[in-house]
Amino acid sequence: MIKIDGSFGEGGGQILRTSLGLAALLQKPVHIFNIRAKRTKPGLRPQHLACVKAIQKITKAEIKGAEIGSKELVFIPEGIYPGEYVFDIGTAGSTSLVFQSMLLPLMIAQDCSLIRIKGGTHVPWSPPFHYLRYVFAPTLADLGVKIKLNINKWGFYPEGGGEIEGKIYPSQTLKAKNWLKPPVFSQLKAISACLNLAEHIKKRQANTLINQLEKIGLKAELREEEAKGRGKGSFLFLWIDEHIKAGFSALGARGKAAEKVAEEVFNNFLSYYKKKVTLDPHLSDQIVPYLSLAPGKSEFTTIVSSHLLTNIWVINQFLKRKITCSGKIGQVGKVEIV
Incomplete structure (x- = not known):
């Protein structure tokens, strides 16, 4: 049985999700302990328990420790359905x-x-x-x-x-990829949306973002959306739609000006833009498990995060792949999977 220490690295829910996903895919039993040990409220929260039960259902797995607050879980898959x-x-x-x-x-x-x-x-x-x-x-x-x-x-x-x-x-069979050529930023798109809030909020988000992009010589195709649902909220999303995909978003909150939402999106984008990397920090840790399952060599550049390094460690507990990441957290790094 594979044993995973949930306190490793960033010590959050990502370790649980990646471990369960790979255990289910490979049909290998796994024992995860110290679940979310580095969070304010350690152990399984409702969202994490929902992940456990969802994967249990599609694998008919035998599980022990699936309850709110549990810091230990045994997962034994019985197929994929x-x-x-x-x-x-x-x-x-x-x-x-x-x-x-x-x-x-x-x-x-x-x-x-x-x-x-x-x-x-x-x-x-x-x-x-x-x-x-x-x-x-x-x-x-x-x-x-x-x-x-x-x-x-x-x-x-x-x-x-x-x-x-x-x-x-x-x-x-999955395909290996070499993402080493950054985007040229000719295809930027954006969505500004709000749910049960005044129309001017999404317009202010949109206008502020467009103005910020124009200051560095870039343009984006932007659309405004009226979200459907209950409650209230606002959302702004900017993404690159080229050979490389990358995305940057922010959420509104009570007391948070629409202009601040746009500045948050722009600043995250600007960090990526200046670093001249290929994958954004969020995509890099999300995509590594799939690249690790693809035969052949894959490589990409990114801004190194603790989530990326932690996910690489988890993958190495399940797969016999050599995964290296150069660079320190917050700096430009290159990931190679061979």
């Missing part, structure tokens, strides 16, 4: 993270799967739905993994109530 599934997180927990957890095993299943997940679609500390759709999914397509994503209802923190759908198609 594609089909139609509905999961309700019950809180504003991230629907994106639950979907990503299930994707690893279901992409190698013998048939398509249709997954509907209810919870938070645009919430802090997780990729928003639009990042999955416009950055993560197209990048996976380059590797040979096909998914189709739709949003039925938006869900912001703390109300949640959102709903996404994802269709996962069976994938054959």
Whole structure:
């Protein structure tokens, strides 16, 4: 049985999700302890428990320790079962993270799967739905993994109530990729949206972002959206739609000016723009498990994060691949998988 120390590296929920996804895909039992040891509230929270139960359902796994607050989990998968599934997180927990957890095993299943997940679609500390759709999914397509994503209802923190759908198609052998040529920033796109808030908020977000981009000589094709769902919230998303996909987003909050939301997006983008790397920091740690499953050499440049280094460590507990990452946290680094 593979043993994973959940306190390693950044010590958060990512260790749990990657471990369960790889254990399910490889059909290997895993024992995870010290779950989320470095968080204020360690152990399984509702969102993490939703991931556990979702993967248990699609693998008919035997599990021990699946309860709120648990710091230890034993997971023994018994197959991979594609089909139609509905999961309700019950809180504003991230629907994106639950979907990503299930994707690893279901992409190698013998048939398509249709997954509907209810919870938070645009919430802090997780990729928003639009990042999955416009950055993560197209990048996976380059590797040979096909998914189709739709949003039925938006869900912001703390109300949640959102709903996404994802269709996962069976994938054959994944392709190795060499992403070493940065984008030229000729295809920038953006979405400014709000839910049950005044119209001027999304317009101020949009105008501020466009003005900031113009100052450095860039333009973006921007559209405004009226989100549908319950609760209130605002969202701004900027992405690169070239051979390289990268995304930068921010959420509104009570007392946070629309202009501040736009500045947050722009500053995150500007850091990436100046570093001249290929993959943004969030995509780099999300895509490494898939590149590790592709035969052949893959490589890319990125801004190194603790999440990336931690995910590499987790993958190395399951797969016999040599994965190296040059550079320190916050600096430019190169990842090679051979």
